[in-house]
Amino acid sequence: MRVSYDWLKTMIDIPEDPKTLSDEYIRTGTEVEAIDTVGESFDHVVTAKVLTKTPHPDSDHMYVCSVDVGDKNLDADGNPAPLQIVCGAQNFEAGDHIVTAMIGAVLPGDVKIKKSKLRGVVSMGMNCSARELGLGGDHSGIMILPEDTPCGMPFAEYVGSSDTVLDCEITPNRPDCLSMIGMARETGAIFDRDFHVELPAIKAETGRATDDELSVEIADEGLCDRYVARIVRNVKVGPSPDWMVKRLNALGVRPHNNIVDITNYVMMLTGQPLHAFDLDTFAERDGHRRVVVRAAQQDEKFTTLDGEERTLDAGMGLITDGERPVALAGVMGGMDSEIEDDTVDVMVESACFNAGRTSHTSRDLSLISDASIRFERQVDETGCVDVANVTCALIEEIAGGEVAPGYVDVFPAPKTIDSIKLRLARVHAICGADIEPDFIERSLTRLGCTVERDGEDFMVTPPSFRPDLPREIDLIEEVLRLWGMGRVTATIPAAKNHIGGLTREQKLTRKVGEILRACGLNETTTFGFAAPGDLEKIGMSTEGRGCPVVLMNPLVAEQTEMRRSLLPGLLQSVAYNEAHGTPNVHLYEVGSLFHGRENASLPKETKSVAGVLSGQWSEQSWNMKYRKLRFFFGKGIVEELLAQLRIEKVRFRPVEGESYAFLQPGRAAEVLSGGTVLGWVGEIHPEAREAMGIDEVVVAFELDLDKLIKGARNQDNYREFSQYPAVEHDLAIVVDNTVTCEDLERRITSAGGKLLEGVRLFDVYRDPVRIGKGKKSMAFALTYRSDDHTLTSEEVEKAHQKIVTKVCKGVNGEVRG
The missing domain is CATH 3.30.56.10 (Phenylalanyl-tRNA Synthetase; Chain B, domain 1)
Structure with a gap:
């Protein structure tokens, strides 16, 4: 402002x-x-007129202009001569009156205007926008002046005496x-001073009554809280008086004509947005016209004042004449109903549109206006009639209009304002200072509140234009900021300070990061937003992930949902790095996921940890060959993570089916702790990689962090080393190809009892001739040891045979000779 x-x-x-x-x-x-x-920095800045406008010979967005600056530039014979100026603005044509900064001018910001060449064409000055002149307003185009503006007038004289803004x-x-x-x-x-504002009043009301000619209907009460309309007939559209132009320019508002300028002036004066319609453009039936406030239909078209046709979404607010739209409610008027030079009868709109609906319309259409900024912050609905009357009085005074008797006021649900008890003791306790009761009463009164004494306390009724004062604490804040935070004496808090600490969840979350970094992964943070269909794009099932949580006002047009998995964001990071010449990517992320729930106001939020590894695990050197990433790298990292968290009964189960279509069959597994699924690990399917634009093999994992924290043990268990020697035996078992190593290890461990200390797979052998088709030999090294004595060969042999018998029977296998 x-x-x-x-x-x-x-x-x-x-x-x-x-x-x-x-x-x-x-x-x-x-x-x-x-x-x-x-007005202070306007030396060598004059009003001018564009004589010609031709495209720049070496640019597709600049123009070479001939500009008439009156007698401010003379030729050799002493006659006025136009200036050649190169300009990149798009909003002007030949014949427009503009503001030109000549050579020697110094604009706000210490911008010095010199003779220059722009792509080989000499420019003798600059055509200025309002912001370049320090007047605020639109910077996208140069400032356009009324047609009757003389050429060569010093701009300081045009805008009047200097003003500070x-x-x-x-x-x-x-x-x-x-x-x-x-x-x-x-x-x-x-x-602590009085202020006064002299507002004009309507001198006379003549002709047909407003409510006899015009009716107003609010078809969607969620769009509009109040709508007031007045009619002014026989206006004369023309330039505004100098005093009004000066004030509008100072506030960064570009003058148009007297009718439009009056509505802008009153808005800047009172804060109530207004709009003036050419009444003759409204549909008429039997001498009667209508105003209907309704919601737009999906994909309905409407051309706004800036000449752009806009496609509307369902629910956006429209002002119509009962047959066609004439304005976007609270945002901008329509081209077909704007005030023109030949406008005779005017309808003045003074309304209060819904803050939320106006904000969504404005932002969804990328159309921010002075009106929409005010409506989305909530306009005082009680002032609509008074502001409409002030506007009509100014039109009557400046444009010679005749104000029609009365007005139409549709106000479906007037609001009431409750009084608030303000306790003096509470003020002193919150502020930490003994603020005088007279100061409290005087300050709140000057802010527009109605204040009554209630013993030591106060009964305060906030004004309708202060929706931010619904509670006692808000009133205390107003008192304190006016009294001065700097006046509050610093005191030591009476409460004892306690040293803070991390919760178990915070400690374990940090530990997860430490473990993964120790495994060679780098932490990253991706967006918490996602594009619709990002899971389906890579073949990831949405089952069990809830419905999408859709953002009402997304920051990025493509990312309109909250994410339900960390994997898509991490794969985008891999694709980005690969496209920029960094194929070896080892990343992990700890973040939140959001799962929508039916009939619930808030989504379910869970924590997840995920990682991606692509390219090579290590670069080739003189003493080491490069190691390409495969499934077992990811599995090893997950095993290390779960082992250091002391999570028990960890096992891996092969995955298949549509739920894991994004993973490569045979190179992926679910991660379980007992019967609880913690997550998955595996190689990303080639089709999923292709969908993301990734060439290199990607190994990934994603685990439910909440389940990891729940299953993690707080304390480590220690066992004394045995002082007695170990005995090793090898066991090679021929089994079907469908039998997994995990299954065999589990069976061996179960059958081995207390004497079996370790199981290690060291060989897998396949030969259709020697061991049979569809078969494989898996060889394990078994370690036996006792904690209290040296094992005899008989004890070892007995334990070993027990393992052989139970395992072979359980998997229908046989010992390989």
Whole structure:
């Protein structure tokens, strides 16, 4: 919000030094981003007219213009001569009146204008935008002036005497400060001074009554809280008076014509957005016109004032004449109903549109306007009639209009404001200071509250334009910021300080990261958002993952859902690195997943840990060959992780079927602890890699971190080493190819009893001739040892034969001779 110092001085007695005002704004919570002086830096800046506009011979986005600056540039004979200026703006044509900075001008920001060459063409100045002149506003095009603007007038003279403008950043909870009256009220509360605003009143009402000619219907009450309409007839559209142009320019609003300028002026004055329609463009039936506020249909088309046809989504707000749209509710008017030079009758709209619906429409269409900014922060619905009357009074005064008697006011559900008890003791306790009761009452009153004493306490009714004051604590905050945080004496808290610590979950989560880093993986963080269909794209089943959690206002157009797996994001990282010449990628991530639930307001959130390994595990060197990544690298990392977490009964089960279609068959497994599935590990299927644009083999894993934390043991168990020697026996068993190593190891361990200390697979042999078709020989090294004596050969042989008998019987195998 740009605050004109000269305009503010007409409402309230303020310090002569704008810096003092700026410091007080900052002290009380309003950030001042800049203090600009309008009119001071306008030497060699003049009004001008574009005579010709031709494309630049060596650029497809710049133009070579001939600009008439009046008598500010003379030829050798002393006659006015146009300037040649190269300009990249797209919003002007030959015949437009503009603002030109000539050679020698110094614009705000210490921008010095010199003779220059742009792609080989000489430019003798610059055509200026409002922002380049320090007036704020749109920077996408140059400033267009009214047609009757003379050429060669010093711009400082055109905008009037210099003015100081404070560029304030208004927080979203203070919509009341998006107006000059709001800033005057805020200033009055800061300096404890009265403010006054002289608002014009309608002098006379003549002709047919407004409600006799016009009706208003709010078809969707979720779009509009209140709609007020007034009619002004026989207006004369033309330029606005200089005083209004000066104030609009200071606030960064480009003047158009007197009717449009009046609506913008009143909006900047009061904070209430308005819109003026050409009434004759509305459909008429039997001398009657309608206004209908309704929701748009899906893919409905509408052309806004900027000339762009927009495709609307279902639910966006529209103002219609009962037959066709005439405006986007709370955002922008339509081209077919705008005020033109030949407009005679005007309908003034003063409405209060729903904040959320307006915000979604504005952002979904990437169409941010001064009106939408105010509506999405909530406009005071009680002021609609008064603001409409002020607007009509100005039109009557400036454009010579005749105000129709009465107005139409549709107000379905007026809101009531409850009083709040403000306890003096509570104020002192929260603020840490004994703030005087008179200061509290005076400050809240100046902010617009109604305050009544209740003994030592207060009964406070917040004003309708302060929706951010619903609780006692909010009132205390207002008192404290005006009294001054800097005045609060520093004290040592009475409570004892306690040293914080990490929870078990935090400790184990950190330990997981430490283990994976020790295994050679690097931590990464990918987006928590996902594109629709990202799981289906790689063949990952959505079963058991809940429904997608759809974002209402996504930051990225393609990522409209919360992620349900870490794998797609990690695969995107692999693809990105591979495309940029880094094929060896070893990453892991710990992050949250979000699973939507039917009939639940919030999704289920779980923690997951996942990793990806692609390319080579190690580079080739003089003493080591390179090692390409395969399934067992990932399996080994998972085994190490679970072992260090002391998770018991870990086993791996081969996976198959559609649930794991994204993994390579025969090179993937589920990870279990007893009967609990912890996750999976395996090589990514070639089709999934192709879908992600990855050439290298990728080994990946994803584990449920919540289950890992639940299954992890807090303490390590230690056992004393046996002092007695070990005895080793080899066992080679011929089994069907379908029998897994894990199955055999489990059976051997179970049958071995206390004497069996270790089992290690050291050979797998296949030969259809020697051991049979569909068969394989798996050789294990078995280690036997006792804790309390030296084993005899008879004891070892007995234990060994027991293993052979039980294992062979269990898997229908035989010992290989």
